[in-house]
Amino acid sequence: MGRRFHLRTFGCQMNQHDAQKISNLLLHEGFSATEELESADLVLIHTCSVRAKAEQKLYSELGALSALKQRRAGLIIGVGGCVAQQEGDRLLARFPHLDFVFGPQNIVHLPKMIGVADVQRSLRVDYSEDPQERFELPERHPEYTSPTPGRAFVTVMEGCDLFCSFCVVPRTRGREVSRPSASILGEVRALAERGVIEVTLLGQTVNAYGRPRPGRVAGEVAFAELIRAVAAVPGIQRVRFTSPHPIFVGDDLIACYADVPELCPHLHLPVQSGSSRVLSAMRRRYDRDDYLKRVERLRRARADLALTTDVIVGFPGETREDFEQTLSLVRELAFVDSFSFKYSPRPGTPAVRAGLEPIDPAEAQSRLEELQALQRSLTLAAHERRVGSSVRVLVEGASRHGAGQRCGRCPYNRIVNFSSREPVPAGTLVDVDIHGATPHSLLGEVPVKRTNLELPCI
Numbered sequence: 001m002g003r004r005f006h007l008r009t010f011g012c013q014m015n016q017h018d019a020q021k022i023s024n025l026l027l028h029e030g031f032s033a034t035e036e037l038e039s040a041d042l043v044l045i046h047t048c049s050v051r052a053k054a055e056q057k058l059y060s061e062l063g064a065l066s067a068l069k070q071r072r073a074g075l076i077i078g079v080g081g082c083v084a085q086q087e088g089d090r091l092l093a094r095f096p097h098l099d100f101v102f103g104p105q106n107i108v109h110l111p112k113m114i115g116v117a118d119v120q121r122s123l124r125v126d127y128s129e130d131p132q133e134r135f136e137l138p139e140r141h142p143e144y145t146s147p148t149p150g151r152a153f154v155t156v157m158e159g160c161d162l163f164c165s166f167c168v169v170p171r172t173r174g175r176e177v178s179r180p181s182a183s184i185l186g187e188v189r190a191l192a193e194r195g196v197i198e199v200t201l202l203g204q205t206v207n208a209y210g211r212p213r214p215g216r217v218a219g220e221v222a223f224a225e226l227i228r229a230v231a232a233v234p235g236i237q238r239v240r241f242t243s244p245h246p247i248f249v250g251d252d253l254i255a256c257y258a259d260v261p262e263l264c265p266h267l268h269l270p271v272q273s274g275s276s277r278v279l280s281a282m283r284r285r286y287d288r289d290d291y292l293k294r295v296e297r298l299r300r301a302r303a304d305l306a307l308t309t310d311v312i313v314g315f316p317g318e319t320r321e322d323f324e325q326t327l328s329l330v331r332e333l334a335f336v337d338s339f340s341f342k343y344s345p346r347p348g349t350p351a352v353r354a355g356l357e358p359i360d361p362a363e364a365q366s367r368l369e370e371l372q373a374l375q376r377s378l379t380l381a382a383h384e385r386r387v388g389s390s391v392r393v394l395v396e397g398a399s400r401h402g403a404g405q406r407c408g409r410c411p412y413n414r415i416v417n418f419s420s421r422e423p424v425p426a427g428t429l430v431d432v433d434i435h436g437a438t439p440h441s442l443l444g445e446v447p448v449k450r451t452n453l454e455l456p457c458i
């Protein structure tokens with residue numbers, strides 16, 4: 001029997017996508033996937049370091065793996081992702097049963113690392129010198145099963161040059177590197193030929209893609225041009241992207257919302273705070289007014305745009321008045337949803353290096369709860385406004401609601417739970433009549449197709 005790998009991952013969408021790349025790469029290397037830890041020959045944990053909680057989870061999982069390593073001769077254990085990049089040798093010293101660590105740029109070198117670990121315990125791996133090498137990954141293996149049928153993530157750029165004061169990404173993922181558009185389009189075409197109809201373009205500051213930089217590689221185009229080219233690939237019916245930065249939302253990108261029908265009417269645009277004073281301390285490079293104006297222009301281009309965001313509460317120095325401004329901005333823009341977190345000091349970030357002190361934890365917790373309560377009411381209101389309409393849903397599979405229901409996502413990126421008399425396979429599009437709403441999803445059903453026999457008598 002061939003060798004088996006067990007992969008655990010936590011963190012952002014980029015990390016989840018990296019985990020998919022790892023699985024695919026290992027299939028090409030002759031491994032097969034296993035859900036059972038005990039039967040694995042290779043255990044990989046792929047992690048995030050944006051918040052302290054994910055890092056703590058990694059340490060507890062690694063501690064628990066020590067006993068397994070003693071029982072299973074030849075077991076290889078590796079850790080990848082941002083924590084591995086940041087902690088590197090410290091991780092290896094703290095967990096002697098760990099064989100290797102590798103940062104996100106080194107996924108492409110995984111086969112080499114496993115080869116080394118087979119004969120000796122390797123140290124921190126940092127092979128990549130050519131920043132473009134990270135994109136040279138194989139196409140989908142025939143045995144690769146996508147967790148999201150009909151839908152795929154495509155990395156278009158990595159890294160970030162902006163150095164927001166709370167963020168570790170520029171340290172862990174490195175500086176901005178864009179991938180040549182020909183390589184991106186080649187991947188999208190191959191995916192479309194395999195039945196993918198929706199692609200999400202991925203990057204830490206995805207809409208910085210292709211901006212003029214020193215060392216810009218041949219074949220990069222502006223981000224708006226890339227969207228248009230991806231949308232024009234035969235078979236692609238939906239295009240999304242994440243995560244953009246507000247300062248790169250310019251006229252050309254806004255125009256795409258007006259005239260690229262494949263570009264979904266949803267934008268996740270992280271705001272982080274509604275207070276210009278806090279935004280400046282966060283080094284976000286825009287203020288409240290600037291953010292509001294960009295949203296106004298976006299909504300002029302696409303009136304039904306569903307806007308979601310990220311918010312950090314309790315950033316050092318955030319006063320009650322600053323927080324009130326966040327609440328008022330969230331109310332004014334009526335975000336359909338948001339991810340909100342308490343500020344989490346991360347080692348090596350500008351905020352920590354400058355010695356900025358977090359605010360009182362109890363106060364931060366109470367602000368978070370207040371914001372989340374407001375968001376729940378806005379989300380429910382947004383969902384209720386959809387009741388009575390019909391939305392096209394990309395089917396993901398069985399709904400958690402049970403009772404034979406299905407679920408999927410509408411163009412506004414909301415989860416739709418629905419019933420259907422006809423089979424609706426995962427990865428296909430279906431129109432759903434919305435008849436109900438909860439704070440978490442839309443509820444509906446696929447209308448029954450009328451045949452001549454069902455026409456009412458007159």
Ligand code: SF4
Binds near residue numbers: 163167168169
């Ligand atoms: S833009 Fe700011 S928050 Fe986003 S990845 Fe770059 S440094 Fe981090």
